[in-house]
Amino acid sequence: MNTLSKFLIGCASAVALGAPAVQAEDKELTINIVASMSGAFANFGLQAEKGARLAIEEAGEAAGMTLNMVVIDTESNAGKGARKVQADLSEHGPGIYVGTTLSSTALAVGQAVHDAGGVYINGGGADELTGEKCNASMYRWSAPTYGAVNASLRPVLEAHPDIKRVYTITPQYVFGEAMLSNAKTVLEEQGIEHVGNSYHSLKDKEFSGFIAQAQAANPDLLILLNFGSQAAASMQQAVNFGLKDRMKILMVWSSGLDTMQSLGSDVSDGVYFGAQYWHEEEAAGNQSLVALTQAKLGEAPNYPLASYYQMTKIMIDAVNATGGADPDALKAHLAGYSYDGITGTETVAADNNQVEKNFYLLLGKDAASKADENDFADVVSKGKFFLSAADAGCVK
Amino acid sequence: MLTKTPLFVHFLAAFAIAAVLPMLLPSYVLATEILLFGLAVIGCNLLLGYTGLLSFGQALFFGSGSYFAGLMSIHLNLGIVPTLLITMALGALIAILVGVFAIRRAGIYFIMLTLAFAQLGYYIAFLAEPITGGEDGLLDIQRPALSIPFVAKFEFDSDFSFYALTGAIFIVVFVLMQRLVKSPLGTVLTAIKQNEARAEAIGYNVKLYKIVVFAFSGSVTALAGALYAFMLKFAPLSNIDLETSSQILFMTILGGLGSIYGSVLGSAVFLVASDFFAELWPRWMILLGLLLIFVMLYMPGGVSKSLEDLFAKISAAKDQRGKKP
Known part of the structure; x- marks a missing residue:
């Protein structure tokens, strides 16, 4: 029953009976x-x-x-x-x-x-x-962000020991801050320099200014810590600026297939994506x-x-x-x-x-290597990284 | 309509609105939201409907009210009455500051100045994350109680009790605003709206009157923002963004400019229509847009004016019938 129906029934009830409407949902x-x-x-x-x-x-x-x-x-x-x-x-x-x-x-x-x-x-x-x-x-x-960052960033750093300088782009709210904090922890632990970060709001749609700042910092790895259409837009703009040829790019929190379909193989080829889900899971x-x-x-x-x-x-x-x-x-x-x-x-x-589940690290592949129209990436690794309730500060 | 109506009748009307609304709606929460946005629209109507000042800065007052009240409830726990009174005073202060600068320009420049102040407020709230919660909003807000020493202590934890509080505040503000717009001050405001130069020429300090009306508007809108924060038990950043200003403005125009009754009607029509359309179709904002276009084109005085015209026609038709032999 929708709001207007309830409103109309309420009117009738109020006029006729002076009482609110009652709905039966057996x-x-x-x-x-x-x-x-x-x-x-x-x-x-x-x-x-x-x-x-x-x-x-x-x-x-x-x-x-x-x-x-x-x-x-x-x-x-x-x-x-x-x-x-x-x-x-x-x-x-x-x-x-x-x-x-x-x-x-x-x-x-x-x-x-x-x-x-x-x-x-x-x-x-x-x-x-x-x-x-x-x-x-x-x-x-x-x-959570802890699991996403650890399950995606660590394997990338292990695969590319030449990465020494990292730049991040972060949405400034609770999710982004948590992503950034976890990324900094991993980088510090691995002895890798965090050369800079650009914050943006949830309303931003234009990221070229942030991409230019990242480019100027000359990192070996650019980490996108945003998600959804903002992550896709910043990735697209980073590739348009030619950053893919100059550094590795990792989008920690992608929507997997959805993101890759919107970006296309030209953009996603050679880029790392963290994903909560991948449709090729067996x-x-x-x-x-x-x-x-x-x-x-x-x-x-x-x-x-x-x-x-x-x-x-x-x-x-x-x-x-x-x-x-x-x-x-x-x-x-x-x-x-x-x-x-x-x-x-x-x-x-x-x-x-917390549901403890796998998180995936994917590597985008070129169009010629795709087995079918949705085969945008290979699974590099998957794993479960979760803080205990005590470490996470949870007291129910 | 109701221009010469005694205040007592307005009191009864406001009481009837507050009493009947929950019977017509599926929840106390929606009824509460309609009344508190009704207050915010009254604040906007004072500026636009009665004084002719189109402000895109209403979200600044609304959002500030949310933050002030939320922070006071978290850190000071003063009780509901002092919290709301201080919030209203701070809302008035901010509005005076905006008004002092904005009224230096007229027309499009005035509008842009109010918009600029609202954006300034938004980014201050966004950046002051340790205080406001930034994009996450201010969480853990509690509804303060009403303590009457040696008599009783009223809590507002249930939806019904909070609606009763909002309803009582709505009735008081509604009657006071009716009194205000019918007072000599209200007459001067209308004069300013109709012909600012002439109002100034006959000796009224137009700038001072504009600042005063800004103060009233800021105060009432901040009160609405405070109640919204207490209703949600948190203050989202969106309370202070441009969309909230637009929403309040839409409600004002929808209900009818220069009508306190229209303010409540605008809030009710907008919120009920939003909920109804959202249940019909995921792209419901298109439907809402069409409704607004329809109202602008075919109900230029807003819903309240159309209802007045309808009642007038019915009344005239009855009179005609009564005169026939």
Whole structure:
């Protein structure tokens, strides 16, 4: 039932009875998908919605309840996302919430859901989500910035011992700061000089000034610590400036296939990409997703689609396992829960609600070497790097 | 409409709006948001609708209010009344500072100056990350309680209790603003809007009046920002960005310029339509844009003016019928 319908029914009820409208929702379980369907990260949201819908349609029902999906558009804005989730919680009570990759939105939504007693899983990257700002109701599927930086930067440095000078480009918010902090730690540990960093805001679309600063610093490796359309735009502009021929480039937090499709092989060839997900993973959980996506949508799954599919599936499986949608029962079930996921075996850490999963380092290949239209890169390495709850500062 | 209506009637009307709104809407949260944005739109209407000053700087007052109130709740825990009063005073102070500079120019230059101040505020908030939380927003804001010594202490943790607080504040501000716009000050503001040169020629200190109205606008808008921060329990950076200024401006024009009732109507129509369209189609902003184009083209006085015209036509038709033998 949409807002206007409720508004109209409310009007009728108020006039006729002087009482608010009541809606009946028997034997139906709503999974709330929190995604940026409009605003700067709208493209991510549209793919994410597909993934969540695939998981819900695949399951059909859970614990005898018909599954229903409601999309909450964050408008790529933490305040609006939090307000809409609060409104939903106020209207329907504590429920199941899935999604958002923007850490600032995830932090705000996570607090709202926790206060109301619901369950929430997200794909944010900032370490705080399962660190200092963790709570008992908030789960995180994606590897945090610590894992992403360690699983991508270390193998690149090992493969290229000649790298001595590194420049970074960073979005100035909680996610970017965490990425930068982790990158600096790795560089310091390896004795590599961090010759400079350029900060940009979440609103920036033009990066040529930052690229020029990077070029002037003459590094051996340029690390892009942003993500989404900003990461793609800065990569495109870096290649346009000819930086690929002068230094190695690593985009730590790419969207995998999605990013490479938008950049094309000309740009991605020879560039390193960190990725939460890669569609060529051979794990059984991924093979079934690839087959499902191909059958339903005629395409290969990308990161937004796959991550929302997996996060939604985790919640549906938990409902099936507990026989209902009671948040406390779901939380008890998820503590230490291990399953065959889309990146291999994935485990929900009981102490900080972090899903421990593989993170990939990919190397883009040229168009002539591609086995099929989506074969943009080879997997250089994959691994799991996670801080313990104590090291991350999580006290639930 | 309602130009000669006693204040008591406005009080009853505001009370009725606050009482009925939650019955019509799916949640207290949306009802709260409508009332608090209604306050922000009243602030904008004082400038644009009553004085003819088009300000793109409203987000500066709104966002500052969010930060001031949020920081006070985190660090000082003064209670709800002192927190809101201090926030309003600080909002007025910022508005006076903006006003003193902005009113030195008119027309497009005035608009650009308000925009420039808003952008200045945005980047200060963005860069002052240790204080404001930067792009992450200011987290961990708590809603202060209302303590009446030796009598009672009221908490606002539930959606209902916070709505009741917002509703009470809305009623007070609504009535005060009705009083303001019907006062001699309000008459002078309207005179400035209609013909600034003539108002100056007959002896009014136009600059002073403009600064005063900026102070009122900043104060009310900062109050709305504070309530928004308490509603969300955090203050996002977007509260102080250009989009928020545009949103408040849209609501003002949508509801109707020069109408306090229209301010609430503009807020309600904008927010309900946004939620409704968002549920219909992921690219819902196109629909919202079409709605705004429709209102601009076919309802030039805003929704409130169209409703007034409709009521007038119905009334005239009834009169006609009554005169027939």
